[in-house]
Amino acid sequence: MLTKLEQAKQEWGGTSHIIDNWLNDRQKVLVEYCELAGLPPYNKEQHSLPSLEQIQAFCQSLVDYMSTGHFEVYDQVVSECESHGEQSAKLAQDIYPRISDTTDSALEFNDKYADKIDDEAAEDFDHDLSQLGQIMEQRFELEDQLLATLHQKHLQPEA
Incomplete structure (x- = not known):
């Protein structure tokens, strides 16, 4: 996902503030996701749940990203x-x-994990x-399809 993000930044960066x-917000969400999941380069040494603070920060970034997209x-x-x-x-x-x-689906995740994590949620x-x-x-691919169409046919980089 991070590789595709870099490609998106190279292709559409500078077309619109x-x-x-x-795209910068997408990067923040992806980095926080990788940290929570323990993906390289953020491999977890222990197999424990991230802190509630980490989960809350990720959920806030995720909701902010979704909101920026929609609104x-x-x-x-x-x-x-x-x-056009x-x-x-x-x-x-x-x-x-x-x-x-x-x-x-993202909001369901946020609702389940943003405030507290009970035993059932911890297992899931x-x-x-x-x-x-x-x-x-999936979402990033769909967003990129929209941006590609817009960029190919309608947008010129800002001077």
Whole structure:
């Protein structure tokens, strides 16, 4: 996911201040995810649950990222796509509901883990975090499809 993020930054970086900030927020979420999951280079030496503070920080970054997408970036991207032809508008209309589904899953994770972790949640954490990683990967791919369409047909880098 981090490799794809770097590719996205190289391809679309500089096209829009909003998109640049959003990709930086994506990086923050991914780094925090890797830390929680104990993925390289953040391998866990012990197989214990991350601290509640780490989980809360990740959940806050995740919700912030999702919110920025829905309330700032998507509106701009979808309106640009709609104003530049039926094919672009159809793509945006097809992808947006699929992105919304990933938001629901991320919010469920947040609701389950952001405030406290009871014994049942502690048992489910690794599985739920793994599923969230898959959902995030799907979401990033869908977002990148929107950005690719917009960039290819409509955006020019800012001077």
